[in-house]
Structures are given as structure tokens and as C-alpha cells.
Amino acid sequence: MTVPVLPRLRARTLEAPPQPDLFDLLPPDVDPATVVSWVREGDGLIGWGRAAASTDDGMPSGPDRFTAAAQWWADLVEATDVVDEVNLPGTGLVAFGSFAFSPDSPDLGGLVVPRVVAGQRDGRAWVTSIEALDDAGQVSTQAGRSHTGATTVASGQGELADGIRLEPGAVAPEDWPRVIRRAIGRIEAGEVDKVVLARDVRAVADSPIDTVALLRRLAARYAATWTFAVDGLVGATPEMLVRLQEGRVRSRVLAGTVRRGGTPAPSVTEAHPELEDQHTPDPRLHLVSAAKELEEHAFAVRSVAEKLAPHCESLEVPEQPFVLELPDVYHLATDLSGRAADDATSLDLAAALHPSAAVCGTPFADAARLIDELEGMDRGRYAGPVGWLDASGDGDWGIALRCGQLAADALSMRLFAGGGIVSASDPDAELAETEVKLAAMRHALGLGS
Structure with a gap:
């Protein structure tokens, strides 16, 4: 198997004001295909953009899909500079993932690291920006700018498609x-x-x-x-x-x-203990x-x-x-x-x-x-x-x-x-x-x- 070339990343988490609706933080021009979510009763995580993905490096499918993704994540964590001023579960470097039910599926799934992650739990909220670094440790100009979105309300989103x-x-x-x-x-x-x-x-x-x-x-x-x-x-x-x-x-x-x-x-319905x-x-x-x-x-x-x-x-x-x-x-x-x-x-x-x-x-x-x-x-x-x-x-x-x-x-x-x-x-x-x-x-x- 080809050894993947991992990006070098910097993740920085800062405290942010709690939000009535996490989805309001999504920028108006966000690409919906890059939106990730894990939200329950107002708390959780959302993200957008793409800083890295395990599937970009040709990860194997089949029964090895979980092991390969776990190793990719461990290597990426090792290669990432993290500044975390909140230190809660879901702060710092975070990946979202989904995996195929069957090892024989062509849609194997994998892990995705967004460019921006916003989260909140128990009355505290934060925003994490994840940027690619060049060989000198500076933010890569080829990576493109990512939205922080900490105070941006996503106007015009939430519209249903036509003729479904x-x-x-x-x-x-x-x-x-x-x-x-x-x-x-x-x-x-x-x-x-x-x-x-x-x-x-x-x-x-x-x-x-x-x-x-x-x-x-x-x-x-x-x-x-x-x-x-x-x-x-x-x-x-x-x-x-x-x-x-x-x-x-x-x-x-x-x-x-x-x-x-x-x-x-x-x-x-009724609230349920988490x-x-x-x-x-x-x-x-x-x-x-x-x-x-x-x-x-x-x-x-x-x-x-x-x-x-x-x-x-x-x-x-x-x-x-x-x-x-x-x-x-x-x-x-x-x-x-x-x-x-x-x-x-x-x-x-x-x-x-x-x-x-x-x-x-x-x-x-x-x-x-x-x-x-x-x-x-x-x-x-x-x-x-x-x-x-x-x-x-x-x-x-x-x-x-x-x-x-x-x-x-x-x-x-x-x-x-x-x-x-x-x-x-x-x-x-x-x-x-x-x-x-x-x-x-x-x-x-x-x-x-």
C-alpha cells in the first residue's frame, strides 16, 4: 500500500458566544457538500470546508477500512500543531467520519477534517480554525482562506429543493x-x-x-x-x-x-438523558x-x-x-x-x-x-x-x-x-x-x- 503524504495542519480553538442555533454560523456562501454536523438538542458540532480527508490518500476499503482510517488519524494528529484554549471534548483537532456498512461496498467512507468547526455544550461554545501549513510552518497560500463564521448568519440557506x-x-x-x-x-x-x-x-x-x-x-x-x-x-x-x-x-x-x-x-418530544x-x-x-x-x-x-x-x-x-x-x-x-x-x-x-x-x-x-x-x-x-x-x-x-x-x-x-x-x-x-x-x-x- 502506498504510504500517504499527510498535510501539516494548525488547529486553533477559541471561546465563542453560545448560539441559539449552531446552523446560523454557516457562512452564506458555504459549499453544502462540505457541511458536517453532529447536533442534539442544540448542542454538538458543525463544520464546513475541507482541510484533509483520509480518502484523499487512497485508503483501503474492505475489512481494513477502520484500521487504515485510525492509523491515518493518529499520524495526522502527530503532524498537527494545536492551540486549544477551551479543552473540552470536541475542541482542538476534530474529524468527522462515516463508514460503509459492508466491507464490500464501493462507498467505503472515511474521515474528514473541516476547515472550521463550531461547537457548544453545557453553556460553553467555541470555534476551531484548521489551516494547512507550508514547509516553513506558515499558513499555506495554496490552501485558500477559510471562513471563521463565528458571527456570520447564513442568510438564504434552508431552502427546500424544487419538484421533489x-x-x-x-x-x-x-x-x-x-x-x-x-x-x-x-x-x-x-x-x-x-x-x-x-x-x-x-x-x-x-x-x-x-x-x-x-x-x-x-x-x-x-x-x-x-x-x-x-x-x-x-x-x-x-x-x-x-x-x-x-x-x-x-x-x-x-x-x-x-x-x-x-x-x-x-x-x-420529551428531552432524553444523553x-x-x-x-x-x-x-x-x-x-x-x-x-x-x-x-x-x-x-x-x-x-x-x-x-x-x-x-x-x-x-x-x-x-x-x-x-x-x-x-x-x-x-x-x-x-x-x-x-x-x-x-x-x-x-x-x-x-x-x-x-x-x-x-x-x-x-x-x-x-x-x-x-x-x-x-x-x-x-x-x-x-x-x-x-x-x-x-x-x-x-x-x-x-x-x-x-x-x-x-x-x-x-x-x-x-x-x-x-x-x-x-x-x-x-x-x-x-x-x-x-x-x-x-x-x-x-x-x-x-x-
Whole structure:
């Protein structure tokens, strides 16, 4: 493999005033294709521009994609001068990343370092500028100037594209129950215990789809999720694959879904603890307590616990899930937490956890083969890890759910939704579940409430 030539960078983080809306910091002339995001209930990180990317250096795909990206990041951190006057998780040098679900996908994903990162948490805010340096240690004139954006409001952004319409993806909706019946037959034959199957829908527009418009609409309606964007992958995931901060490891597992009742859903649901507190027994568990949902959830929790345990001194796994309320659905959810036992970074932990039973199935290898056989599509980075990490290795990595992948020309977007299939699954109900899960991106595109 060719040894990549890394840029030499300088990252400087300064305190900044907190913002009512982080997206207001985006400059009016920002290239939407470079916008990155990780925002939840007003806090998080956004960025724009591009200072470096692991894919620029021909990083390998396949099963080595995580290891190669982690090494690239370690080398880049070593080659970067950092001045950090804030010293919080997400300050200093930061990379955003998203990775393919399958090692065989041509869309391998990787890490991106923006030119500017703005963040806030717990009432403190900051802006980080990242610049390329020449051999003399001076700011490179070839790198171009980057926007600081600390006081600039992005006027004119947030406009929906014209003439957006939905078209069938790889499998038409009316054919999806047949795919599910085939999967149930394979489960009953003993090939797998559970398999997670996904379908895609294509959104086509008459004008370019603006990443910023999608993010604003998702963050406003789905505030309790993590609103993300990396390299054209845009969504609002409710599932935290892993968080590593100051030696503490946390994960939120979702599996088991029911549609909300007939009453209108709130535009912003209840605030949810951000993986910090133990959850008490939830009286709404009867909403999501059918055998199918409980079985699906147990598989997912067990797969995460087994993969996290080698990296933790102790791992707390609640006996009972809680109910995560979102505008369209209720989810069974379990928060796991533990103390890190090794020097694994957040990216290393995400790689160890991917794919969990929540997005693949169990046993893993058999479920992955069945996905390749039945789905009829390449998932790309859907259901893969998405998030960020800083120079210390701390960071957040979610699972890329409730999302879409923009085409290079931004005139179309693939939307994805899936569900866990067990022997008790009902094919028609599984189709209905995917339609409910597509509601987030339909709303972002202005195609539904």
C-alpha cells in the first residue's frame, strides 16, 4: 500500500458566544457538500470546508477500512500543531467520519477534517480554525482562506429543493413483504436467529437538494436524536453506537419499534438523558412489549454487550429497557455504560461494535450473507458508523439510520429504512414499519408532516 503524504495542519480553538442555533454560523456562501454536523438538542458540532480527508490518500476499503482510517488519524494528529484554549471534548483537532456498512461496498467512507468547526455544550461554545501549513510552518497560500463564521448568519440557506418526488428503489414497496417472507423461511429453517433487512427509496429533485435545509428541518423536529451530515450522508439517528469521553464508555441500543397512536405527534418530544443517567422503569413499556419486539431487542443488547466487554473494566447492562419517544415512533431502548479498560479510541470501539445485531442480525456472518442475498442493493454508508473523534480519541459514533445519501450532483437522494426480522415477524407490518421510519427524511425533504 502506498504510504500517504499527510498535510501539516494548525488547529486553533477559541471561546465563542453560545448560539441559539449552531446552523446560523454557516457562512452564506458555504459549499453544502462540505457541511458536517453532529447536533442534539442544540448542542454538538458543525463544520464546513475541507482541510484533509483520509480518502484523499487512497485508503483501503474492505475489512481494513477502520484500521487504515485510525492509523491515518493518529499520524495526522502527530503532524498537527494545536492551540486549544477551551479543552473540552470536541475542541482542538476534530474529524468527522462515516463508514460503509459492508466491507464490500464501493462507498467505503472515511474521515474528514473541516476547515472550521463550531461547537457548544453545557453553556460553553467555541470555534476551531484548521489551516494547512507550508514547509516553513506558515499558513499555506495554496490552501485558500477559510471562513471563521463565528458571527456570520447564513442568510438564504434552508431552502427546500424544487419538484421533489419519490421513486421506488431496488425493491418496490409492494414486493417487500415477499422479501420478508423469504427471510422468515430462512429463520425457521435455522439459518439465522435474526436478520435486519433494509429497503431504499429514491428522492429526485428539479434543483439541488441543500444539506443545510435538511439539517435544519431534522434538528427542529427530531431534537432528541443526533442530527448528522458527513460527505452527503444526512440524517437524524436515535441510536448511539458508542460514546467515549474521559474514560467512560456508553452505548444506546434501539431495537423494537411501534408506530405512535393516532393522536398528532409533538413537533419536539420529551428531552432524553444523553446517556448520562440510569433510567427508571418506564410505565409505557406495554406499548412496545410484544414478543417480537422484546426478542429483537434482547438480541441487539446482547451483541453490543459482548463486543464492548473486552474493552471495559465493568459494564452495566440494565435489566429492563426504557421507551424512547420520537415524533413518529416509540423504540425500546437500553443504555449500557462502563469504564474503559484499554487505550482504544472511540473509532476503535465503533469498529469493534460494527455491525451490531440491531442493523445486521445474529449470528453475524450468516445474517450478513442473507442481507447480501435478499436486499438486492448496496447499503453504502447506511447503517454504518457515523460521528466524530478528537485528537485524544474521545468522540461520539452513532449508527447511520433515518438518513439519506445525496448523489454527487445533489439532484437525487437515496433514502433508507429497515427492520429486524425474527420468526414472529409479520411481512405486512414490516413494510409499514419501514414507511414510518422513512417519515423523518420525507419530512426533511418537505414531503410530509
